[in-house]
Amino acid sequence: MLNIGRIAGLLCLVSCAHGADRVTVLPHSAGVAHYTVTIFDNLGGARVRACFHGLAPAGLVPMDRGAARRLRGAWIDGIPVETRDGRILLSQQPPHECVEYETQFERSRFRLGDSSAVILSQSQWLWRPEPFPAEVRTSVRFAVPGDGRVSLSWPQANGVYQPNRNVFFVETFGVFGAFNRQVFSVANTRVEVARLGATPLEGDVRRWLTRAVQTTASVGGRFPLDRLQFVIVPVDDPGAEVAFGMVRRGGGSSILLLPSVDAQVAELEADWVAIHELSHLWLPRLHARDRWLSEGIATYLQEVLRARCGLQSSDRAWSRIREGFERGRRSGSGRPLADESLSMNRTGAYQRVYWAGTAFALETDLRLRRRSNGETTLLTVLNDAQRNWQEEARLVSASRVLEALEQASGAEFIAALGEGYAASSDFPDTSYVDSPEYDDVRAQISAPAHGGCTVNGESSR
Secondary structure, X not given: OOXXXXXXXXXXXXXXXXXXXXXXXXXXXXXEEEEEEEEOOOOOEEXXXXXXXXXXXXXXXXXXXXHHOXXXXXXXXXXXXXXXXXXXXXXXXXXOOEEEEEEEOOOOOOOOOOOEXXXXXHHHOOOEEEOEEEEEEEEEEEEOOOOXXXXXXXXXXXXXXXXXHHHHOOOOOEEEEEOEEEEEEEOOEEEEEEEOOOOOOHHHHHHHHHHHHHHHHOOOOOOOOOEEEEEEXXXXXXXXXXXXXXXXXXXXXXXXXXXXOOOOHHHHHHOOHHHHHHHHHHOOOXXXXXXXXXXXXXXXXXXXXXXXXXXXXXXHHHHXXXXXXXXXXXXXXXXXXXXXXXXXXXXXXXXXXXXXXXXXXHHHHHHHHHHHOOOOOHHHHHHHHHHHOOOOOOOEOHHHHHHHHHHHHOOOOHXXXXXXXXXXXXXXXXXXXXXXXXXXXXXXXXXXXXXXXXXXXXXXX
Protein backbone atom coordinates (compact mmCIF):
# COMPACT_ATOMS: atom_id res chain seq x y z
CA MET A 1 0.00 0.00 0.00
CA LEU A 2 1.06 3.61 -0.36
CA ASN A 3 3.23 5.19 2.29
CA ILE A 4 0.91 5.68 5.25
CA GLY A 5 1.34 9.43 5.13
CA ARG A 6 -0.11 9.55 1.61
CA ILE A 7 -3.27 7.59 2.35
CA ALA A 8 -5.23 10.56 3.66
CA GLY A 9 -4.83 12.43 0.38
CA LEU A 10 -6.00 9.49 -1.68
CA LEU A 11 -8.98 8.88 0.57
CA CYS A 12 -10.03 12.49 0.16
CA LEU A 13 -9.74 12.16 -3.61
CA VAL A 14 -11.75 8.97 -4.04
CA SER A 15 -14.13 9.00 -1.09
CA CYS A 16 -15.87 12.34 -1.16
CA ALA A 17 -19.59 11.54 -1.47
CA HIS A 18 -21.41 12.39 1.73
CA GLY A 19 -25.00 11.58 0.77
CA ALA A 20 -27.98 13.73 1.54
CA ASP A 21 -28.34 15.24 4.99
CA ARG A 22 -32.03 14.32 5.02
CA VAL A 23 -33.87 11.78 2.91
CA THR A 24 -37.67 11.86 2.85
CA VAL A 25 -39.05 8.38 2.21
CA LEU A 26 -42.59 7.73 1.01
CA PRO A 27 -43.73 5.01 3.43
CA HIS A 28 -45.89 2.84 1.15
CA SER A 29 -44.90 3.83 -2.37
CA ALA A 30 -43.39 1.55 -4.99
CA GLY A 31 -42.38 2.30 -8.52
CA VAL A 32 -39.92 1.86 -11.34
CA ALA A 33 -37.06 4.19 -12.28
CA HIS A 34 -35.46 3.85 -15.74
CA TYR A 35 -32.23 5.72 -16.53
CA THR A 36 -30.58 5.97 -19.93
CA VAL A 37 -27.07 7.41 -19.65
CA THR A 38 -25.36 8.70 -22.79
CA ILE A 39 -21.66 9.32 -22.16
CA PHE A 40 -20.22 12.22 -24.16
CA ASP A 41 -17.60 11.51 -26.82
CA ASN A 42 -14.85 13.11 -24.73
CA LEU A 43 -15.87 11.06 -21.65
CA GLY A 44 -16.26 14.37 -19.85
CA GLY A 45 -19.96 14.23 -19.01
CA ALA A 46 -23.29 12.63 -19.75
CA ARG A 47 -26.86 13.29 -20.82
CA VAL A 48 -29.29 11.30 -18.67
CA ARG A 49 -32.91 10.50 -19.42
CA ALA A 50 -34.82 9.47 -16.28
CA CYS A 51 -38.34 8.04 -16.55
CA PHE A 52 -40.50 7.09 -13.58
CA HIS A 53 -43.48 4.73 -13.56
CA GLY A 54 -45.75 4.57 -10.55
CA LEU A 55 -43.94 7.60 -9.14
CA ALA A 56 -44.39 11.35 -9.45
CA PRO A 57 -41.30 12.81 -7.74
CA ALA A 58 -41.29 16.43 -6.67
CA GLY A 59 -37.66 16.63 -7.67
CA LEU A 60 -34.41 14.85 -8.44
CA VAL A 61 -31.46 15.25 -6.09
CA PRO A 62 -27.74 14.39 -6.38
CA MET A 63 -25.87 12.10 -3.99
CA ASP A 64 -23.49 14.80 -2.77
CA ARG A 65 -22.64 18.47 -2.94
CA GLY A 66 -19.81 17.92 -5.41
CA ALA A 67 -22.19 16.38 -7.92
CA ALA A 68 -24.63 19.26 -7.39
CA ARG A 69 -22.04 21.71 -8.74
CA ARG A 70 -21.66 19.68 -11.94
CA LEU A 71 -25.30 19.82 -13.06
CA ARG A 72 -25.53 21.75 -16.35
CA GLY A 73 -29.28 21.85 -16.87
CA ALA A 74 -32.52 19.86 -17.01
CA TRP A 75 -35.42 19.62 -19.48
CA ILE A 76 -38.86 18.06 -20.00
CA ASP A 77 -39.72 17.68 -23.68
CA GLY A 78 -36.97 20.18 -24.49
CA ILE A 79 -38.34 22.82 -22.14
CA PRO A 80 -35.92 23.92 -19.39
CA VAL A 81 -36.76 22.89 -15.85
CA GLU A 82 -35.82 24.95 -12.83
CA THR A 83 -32.76 23.76 -10.90
CA ARG A 84 -31.56 24.97 -7.55
CA ASP A 85 -28.34 23.97 -5.76
CA GLY A 86 -28.05 20.90 -7.96
CA ARG A 87 -31.67 19.84 -7.43
CA ILE A 88 -34.04 19.43 -10.34
CA LEU A 89 -37.45 20.85 -9.33
CA LEU A 90 -40.40 18.90 -10.73
CA SER A 91 -43.33 20.13 -8.67
CA GLN A 92 -45.39 20.61 -11.84
CA GLN A 93 -44.40 17.31 -13.41
CA PRO A 94 -47.28 15.04 -14.47
CA PRO A 95 -47.02 11.36 -13.47
CA HIS A 96 -44.90 9.08 -15.70
CA GLU A 97 -43.08 12.02 -17.28
CA CYS A 98 -39.47 11.64 -18.40
CA VAL A 99 -36.82 14.17 -17.41
CA GLU A 100 -33.48 14.81 -19.09
CA TYR A 101 -30.46 16.41 -17.47
CA GLU A 102 -26.79 16.97 -18.24
CA THR A 103 -23.88 16.70 -15.87
CA GLN A 104 -20.18 17.35 -16.28
CA PHE A 105 -17.81 14.77 -14.81
CA GLU A 106 -15.10 15.66 -12.38
CA ARG A 107 -11.72 14.78 -13.82
CA SER A 108 -10.92 11.15 -12.99
CA ARG A 109 -8.10 10.76 -10.49
CA PHE A 110 -7.20 7.39 -12.00
CA ARG A 111 -7.30 8.03 -15.74
CA LEU A 112 -4.02 6.85 -17.23
CA GLY A 113 -2.21 9.02 -19.74
CA ASP A 114 -2.42 6.28 -22.39
CA SER A 115 -5.93 5.11 -21.49
CA SER A 116 -9.18 6.10 -23.21
CA ALA A 117 -11.29 5.06 -20.24
CA VAL A 118 -12.43 6.82 -17.07
CA ILE A 119 -13.33 5.60 -13.60
CA LEU A 120 -16.42 7.30 -12.22
CA SER A 121 -18.67 7.03 -9.22
CA GLN A 122 -22.36 6.96 -10.13
CA SER A 123 -22.69 10.02 -7.90
CA GLN A 124 -21.49 12.02 -10.92
CA TRP A 125 -24.52 11.17 -13.06
CA LEU A 126 -27.25 9.49 -10.95
CA TRP A 127 -29.88 11.81 -9.44
CA ARG A 128 -32.52 10.09 -7.26
CA PRO A 129 -36.23 10.83 -7.02
CA GLU A 130 -37.41 12.86 -4.04
CA PRO A 131 -39.31 11.92 -1.95
CA PHE A 132 -37.58 8.56 -2.21
CA PRO A 133 -39.90 5.56 -2.63
CA ALA A 134 -39.94 2.85 0.02
CA GLU A 135 -39.60 0.34 -2.80
CA VAL A 136 -38.14 1.01 -6.22
CA ARG A 137 -36.97 -1.14 -9.11
CA THR A 138 -34.19 0.57 -10.99
CA SER A 139 -32.79 -0.12 -14.44
CA VAL A 140 -29.88 1.65 -16.15
CA ARG A 141 -28.78 1.53 -19.80
CA PHE A 142 -25.62 3.11 -21.17
CA ALA A 143 -24.56 4.50 -24.51
CA VAL A 144 -20.78 4.79 -24.65
CA PRO A 145 -18.97 6.46 -27.58
CA GLY A 146 -17.38 4.27 -30.26
CA ASP A 147 -16.68 0.72 -29.22
CA GLY A 148 -16.49 1.68 -25.58
CA ARG A 149 -17.37 -0.69 -22.77
CA VAL A 150 -18.95 -0.42 -19.34
CA SER A 151 -17.93 -2.22 -16.16
CA LEU A 152 -19.96 -2.03 -12.95
CA SER A 153 -20.56 -4.31 -10.00
CA TRP A 154 -24.33 -4.31 -10.54
CA PRO A 155 -26.40 -7.27 -11.80
CA GLN A 156 -27.21 -6.94 -15.49
CA ALA A 157 -28.87 -8.80 -18.31
CA ASN A 158 -28.77 -7.93 -22.02
CA GLY A 159 -27.01 -4.65 -21.33
CA VAL A 160 -29.54 -3.46 -18.72
CA TYR A 161 -28.18 -2.99 -15.21
CA GLN A 162 -30.49 -3.56 -12.24
CA PRO A 163 -28.84 -2.24 -9.05
CA ASN A 164 -30.52 -2.29 -5.66
CA ARG A 165 -31.73 0.83 -3.87
CA ASN A 166 -28.34 1.38 -2.19
CA VAL A 167 -27.08 2.66 -5.52
CA PHE A 168 -28.76 5.99 -4.77
CA PHE A 169 -26.86 6.49 -1.50
CA VAL A 170 -23.51 4.65 -1.61
CA GLU A 171 -20.76 5.09 -4.20
CA THR A 172 -19.29 2.41 -6.42
CA PHE A 173 -16.60 2.33 -9.10
CA GLY A 174 -17.75 2.38 -12.73
CA VAL A 175 -15.41 2.18 -15.74
CA PHE A 176 -16.37 3.64 -19.12
CA GLY A 177 -14.50 3.66 -22.44
CA ALA A 178 -11.81 1.39 -23.89
CA PHE A 179 -10.24 -1.03 -21.41
CA ASN A 180 -9.47 -4.71 -20.95
CA ARG A 181 -12.42 -6.63 -19.49
CA GLN A 182 -12.40 -10.22 -18.28
CA VAL A 183 -14.93 -12.35 -16.44
CA PHE A 184 -14.38 -15.61 -14.58
CA SER A 185 -15.73 -17.54 -11.62
CA VAL A 186 -13.95 -18.26 -8.33
CA ALA A 187 -15.48 -19.94 -5.27
CA ASN A 188 -18.97 -19.65 -6.80
CA THR A 189 -18.44 -15.91 -7.21
CA ARG A 190 -18.71 -14.13 -10.55
CA VAL A 191 -15.63 -11.93 -10.88
CA GLU A 192 -15.48 -9.09 -13.40
CA VAL A 193 -12.19 -7.26 -13.91
CA ALA A 194 -11.71 -3.91 -15.65
CA ARG A 195 -8.02 -3.24 -16.27
CA LEU A 196 -6.67 0.10 -17.46
CA GLY A 197 -3.15 -0.25 -18.77
CA ALA A 198 -0.97 -2.94 -20.29
CA THR A 199 0.12 -4.63 -17.06
CA PRO A 200 -0.39 -6.91 -15.25
CA LEU A 201 -1.08 -9.26 -18.16
CA GLU A 202 -4.55 -10.76 -18.36
CA GLY A 203 -3.41 -14.20 -17.27
CA ASP A 204 -1.46 -12.74 -14.36
CA VAL A 205 -4.48 -10.73 -13.25
CA ARG A 206 -6.60 -13.85 -13.19
CA ARG A 207 -4.01 -15.86 -11.28
CA TRP A 208 -3.48 -13.07 -8.72
CA LEU A 209 -7.15 -12.35 -8.06
CA THR A 210 -8.18 -16.01 -8.09
CA ARG A 211 -5.63 -16.69 -5.35
CA ALA A 212 -6.79 -13.65 -3.37
CA VAL A 213 -10.48 -14.59 -3.54
CA GLN A 214 -9.74 -18.22 -2.67
CA THR A 215 -7.62 -17.14 0.29
CA THR A 216 -10.34 -14.83 1.61
CA ALA A 217 -13.02 -17.47 1.05
CA SER A 218 -11.06 -19.86 3.29
CA VAL A 219 -12.49 -17.97 6.28
CA GLY A 220 -15.67 -20.03 5.97
CA GLY A 221 -15.24 -22.32 2.98
CA ARG A 222 -17.20 -19.83 0.88
CA PHE A 223 -16.90 -16.30 -0.40
CA PRO A 224 -19.48 -13.97 1.20
CA LEU A 225 -20.76 -12.55 -2.13
CA ASP A 226 -21.95 -14.07 -5.39
CA ARG A 227 -20.56 -11.29 -7.58
CA LEU A 228 -17.60 -8.93 -7.39
CA GLN A 229 -15.91 -6.31 -9.54
CA PHE A 230 -12.22 -5.35 -9.57
CA VAL A 231 -10.86 -2.18 -11.15
CA ILE A 232 -7.12 -2.50 -11.82
CA VAL A 233 -5.07 0.63 -12.50
CA PRO A 234 -1.29 0.08 -12.77
CA VAL A 235 0.82 2.89 -11.31
CA ASP A 236 4.50 3.77 -11.33
CA ASP A 237 5.26 3.17 -7.66
CA PRO A 238 8.33 0.95 -7.20
CA GLY A 239 7.96 1.09 -3.42
CA ALA A 240 5.12 -1.46 -3.24
CA GLU A 241 3.70 -4.34 -5.25
CA VAL A 242 0.21 -2.85 -4.77
CA ALA A 243 0.19 0.84 -3.95
CA PHE A 244 -3.42 1.23 -2.80
CA GLY A 245 -6.77 -0.51 -2.47
CA MET A 246 -10.34 0.53 -1.66
CA VAL A 247 -13.78 -1.10 -1.45
CA ARG A 248 -17.03 0.53 -2.51
CA ARG A 249 -20.47 -1.06 -2.17
CA GLY A 250 -23.09 1.05 -3.96
CA GLY A 251 -25.43 -1.45 -5.61
CA GLY A 252 -22.74 -4.15 -5.50
CA SER A 253 -19.18 -4.62 -4.25
CA SER A 254 -16.29 -3.12 -6.19
CA ILE A 255 -12.58 -3.07 -5.32
CA LEU A 256 -10.05 -0.64 -6.78
CA LEU A 257 -6.44 -1.88 -6.79
CA LEU A 258 -3.34 0.04 -7.91
CA PRO A 259 -0.55 -2.47 -8.64
CA SER A 260 2.93 -1.38 -9.61
CA VAL A 261 3.52 -1.51 -13.37
CA ASP A 262 6.61 -3.63 -12.69
CA ALA A 263 5.12 -6.09 -10.18
CA GLN A 264 5.51 -9.77 -11.08
CA VAL A 265 2.59 -12.14 -10.64
CA ALA A 266 4.25 -14.03 -7.76
CA GLU A 267 4.77 -10.71 -5.95
CA LEU A 268 1.13 -9.75 -6.49
CA GLU A 269 -0.04 -13.11 -5.12
CA ALA A 270 2.06 -12.70 -1.98
CA ASP A 271 1.03 -9.07 -1.43
CA TRP A 272 -1.50 -8.23 1.28
CA VAL A 273 -3.57 -5.38 -0.19
CA ALA A 274 -6.08 -7.40 -2.27
CA ILE A 275 -6.70 -9.81 0.62
CA HIS A 276 -7.13 -6.89 3.04
CA GLU A 277 -9.77 -5.27 0.82
CA LEU A 278 -11.55 -8.59 0.18
CA SER A 279 -11.57 -9.30 3.93
CA HIS A 280 -13.66 -6.16 4.45
CA LEU A 281 -16.50 -7.96 2.69
CA TRP A 282 -16.97 -10.28 5.67
CA LEU A 283 -18.18 -7.19 7.55
CA PRO A 284 -20.69 -4.43 6.74
CA ARG A 285 -19.74 -0.80 6.26
CA LEU A 286 -19.14 0.74 9.67
CA HIS A 287 -19.54 4.28 10.91
CA ALA A 288 -16.34 6.33 10.87
CA ARG A 289 -15.84 6.11 14.64
CA ASP A 290 -16.09 2.31 14.43
CA ARG A 291 -13.58 1.74 11.64
CA TRP A 292 -11.01 0.45 14.12
CA LEU A 293 -13.09 -2.74 14.13
CA SER A 294 -13.38 -3.26 10.37
CA GLU A 295 -9.81 -2.18 9.62
CA GLY A 296 -8.46 -4.22 12.52
CA ILE A 297 -10.20 -7.43 11.50
CA ALA A 298 -9.18 -6.95 7.85
CA THR A 299 -5.55 -6.33 8.90
CA TYR A 300 -5.57 -9.43 11.11
CA LEU A 301 -7.03 -11.56 8.31
CA GLN A 302 -4.51 -10.29 5.74
CA GLU A 303 -1.71 -11.74 7.89
CA VAL A 304 -3.36 -14.89 9.24
CA LEU A 305 -4.96 -15.98 5.97
CA ARG A 306 -1.76 -15.51 3.98
CA ALA A 307 0.06 -17.75 6.46
CA ARG A 308 -2.72 -20.34 6.41
CA CYS A 309 -2.76 -20.38 2.61
CA GLY A 310 1.00 -20.52 2.03
CA LEU A 311 1.50 -16.95 0.84
CA GLN A 312 3.87 -16.18 3.70
CA SER A 313 5.47 -18.15 6.51
CA SER A 314 3.98 -18.39 9.99
CA ASP A 315 7.06 -16.67 11.42
CA ARG A 316 6.69 -13.84 8.92
CA ALA A 317 3.02 -13.35 9.83
CA TRP A 318 3.74 -13.05 13.54
CA SER A 319 6.71 -10.80 12.89
CA ARG A 320 4.53 -8.45 10.84
CA ILE A 321 1.86 -8.42 13.54
CA ARG A 322 4.40 -7.60 16.27
CA GLU A 323 5.94 -4.85 14.13
CA GLY A 324 2.47 -3.44 13.46
CA PHE A 325 1.73 -3.31 17.16
CA GLU A 326 4.91 -1.34 17.75
CA ARG A 327 4.02 1.16 15.03
CA GLY A 328 0.50 1.47 16.44
CA ARG A 329 1.87 2.08 19.92
CA ARG A 330 3.95 5.00 18.62
CA SER A 331 1.08 6.53 16.63
CA GLY A 332 -2.00 8.54 17.49
CA SER A 333 -2.90 11.55 19.61
CA GLY A 334 -3.68 9.80 22.89
CA ARG A 335 -7.44 10.02 22.47
CA PRO A 336 -9.91 7.12 22.79
CA LEU A 337 -9.70 4.69 19.88
CA ALA A 338 -13.20 5.56 18.63
CA ASP A 339 -12.22 9.24 18.43
CA GLU A 340 -8.99 8.35 16.62
CA SER A 341 -11.06 6.39 14.10
CA LEU A 342 -13.44 9.26 13.53
CA SER A 343 -10.68 11.71 12.62
CA MET A 344 -7.91 9.50 11.22
CA ASN A 345 -8.26 10.84 7.66
CA ARG A 346 -7.47 14.26 9.08
CA THR A 347 -4.90 13.33 11.74
CA GLY A 348 -3.17 10.46 9.93
CA ALA A 349 -3.48 8.15 12.96
CA TYR A 350 -3.89 5.11 10.71
CA GLN A 351 -1.30 2.96 12.47
CA ARG A 352 -2.98 3.41 15.85
CA VAL A 353 -6.45 2.65 14.46
CA TYR A 354 -5.53 -0.31 12.26
CA TRP A 355 -3.23 -2.05 14.72
CA ALA A 356 -5.26 -1.45 17.87
CA GLY A 357 -8.15 -3.02 15.94
CA THR A 358 -5.85 -5.88 14.99
CA ALA A 359 -5.03 -6.38 18.68
CA PHE A 360 -8.76 -6.71 19.37
CA ALA A 361 -9.13 -9.31 16.60
CA LEU A 362 -6.15 -11.29 17.90
CA GLU A 363 -7.30 -11.21 21.53
CA THR A 364 -10.81 -12.27 20.49
CA ASP A 365 -9.44 -15.14 18.38
CA LEU A 366 -7.12 -16.34 21.16
CA ARG A 367 -9.87 -16.29 23.77
CA LEU A 368 -12.37 -18.05 21.51
CA ARG A 369 -9.89 -20.80 20.70
CA ARG A 370 -8.83 -21.35 24.31
CA ARG A 371 -12.38 -21.56 25.68
CA SER A 372 -13.46 -24.04 22.95
CA ASN A 373 -10.30 -26.11 22.56
CA GLY A 374 -9.92 -24.71 19.05
CA GLU A 375 -13.46 -25.54 17.87
CA THR A 376 -14.60 -21.91 17.73
CA THR A 377 -12.41 -19.24 16.14
CA LEU A 378 -12.76 -15.69 14.94
CA LEU A 379 -12.93 -17.12 11.40
CA THR A 380 -15.83 -19.48 12.12
CA VAL A 381 -17.66 -16.73 13.99
CA LEU A 382 -17.22 -14.25 11.12
CA ASN A 383 -18.59 -16.82 8.70
CA ASP A 384 -21.72 -17.32 10.82
CA ALA A 385 -22.23 -13.66 11.75
CA GLN A 386 -21.88 -12.37 8.17
CA ARG A 387 -25.30 -13.75 7.31
CA ASN A 388 -26.79 -11.07 9.56
CA TRP A 389 -25.89 -8.30 7.13
CA GLN A 390 -25.18 -10.12 3.83
CA GLU A 391 -24.68 -7.36 1.23
CA GLU A 392 -26.15 -4.52 3.26
CA ALA A 393 -24.57 -1.25 2.18
CA ARG A 394 -25.97 1.04 4.88
CA LEU A 395 -23.66 2.10 7.68
CA VAL A 396 -23.75 -0.24 10.66
CA SER A 397 -22.57 0.35 14.23
CA ALA A 398 -19.76 -1.58 15.87
CA SER A 399 -22.17 -2.58 18.64
CA ARG A 400 -24.34 -4.43 16.13
CA VAL A 401 -21.33 -6.29 14.72
CA LEU A 402 -19.99 -7.14 18.18
CA GLU A 403 -23.39 -8.44 19.28
CA ALA A 404 -23.63 -10.59 16.14
CA LEU A 405 -20.15 -12.02 16.77
CA GLU A 406 -21.13 -12.73 20.36
CA GLN A 407 -24.35 -14.50 19.36
CA ALA A 408 -22.59 -16.55 16.68
CA SER A 409 -19.91 -17.69 19.13
CA GLY A 410 -21.93 -18.08 22.29
CA ALA A 411 -19.14 -16.16 24.03
CA GLU A 412 -20.34 -13.36 26.27
CA PHE A 413 -17.11 -11.36 26.40
CA ILE A 414 -16.90 -9.96 22.85
CA ALA A 415 -19.18 -6.91 23.15
CA ALA A 416 -17.65 -5.77 26.43
CA LEU A 417 -14.14 -6.32 25.09
CA GLY A 418 -14.89 -4.23 22.01
CA GLU A 419 -16.44 -1.44 24.05
CA GLY A 420 -13.33 -1.37 26.22
CA TYR A 421 -11.04 -1.10 23.20
CA ALA A 422 -13.12 1.73 21.68
CA ALA A 423 -13.05 3.74 24.91
CA SER A 424 -9.37 3.24 25.72
CA SER A 425 -6.84 6.02 25.15
CA ASP A 426 -3.94 3.60 25.51
CA PHE A 427 -2.67 1.15 22.96
CA PRO A 428 -3.59 -2.34 24.23
CA ASP A 429 -1.02 -4.43 26.06
CA THR A 430 -0.04 -7.17 23.61
CA SER A 431 2.93 -8.59 25.52
CA TYR A 432 0.95 -11.76 26.22
CA VAL A 433 1.31 -12.75 22.55
CA ASP A 434 4.84 -14.00 23.15
CA SER A 435 4.00 -15.87 26.35
CA PRO A 436 4.85 -19.61 26.15
CA GLU A 437 1.31 -20.45 27.25
CA TYR A 438 0.06 -19.20 23.85
CA ASP A 439 2.54 -21.18 21.75
CA ASP A 440 0.00 -23.85 20.81
CA VAL A 441 -2.74 -21.35 20.00
CA ARG A 442 -0.41 -19.23 17.87
CA ALA A 443 0.53 -22.36 15.96
CA GLN A 444 -3.15 -23.18 15.42
CA ILE A 445 -3.94 -19.69 14.14
CA SER A 446 -1.25 -19.69 11.46
CA ALA A 447 -1.22 -23.43 10.65
CA PRO A 448 -1.90 -24.43 7.01
CA ALA A 449 -5.63 -24.51 6.34
CA HIS A 450 -7.18 -27.97 6.38
CA GLY A 451 -7.55 -29.09 2.78
CA GLY A 452 -5.63 -26.06 1.55
CA CYS A 453 -7.25 -22.80 0.46
CA THR A 454 -9.09 -23.90 -2.66
CA VAL A 455 -12.84 -23.45 -2.41
CA ASN A 456 -15.06 -25.42 -4.79
CA GLY A 457 -16.72 -23.56 -7.61
CA GLU A 458 -13.82 -22.33 -9.71
CA SER A 459 -14.46 -22.32 -13.44
CA SER A 460 -14.05 -20.08 -16.43
CA ARG A 461 -16.72 -18.50 -18.54
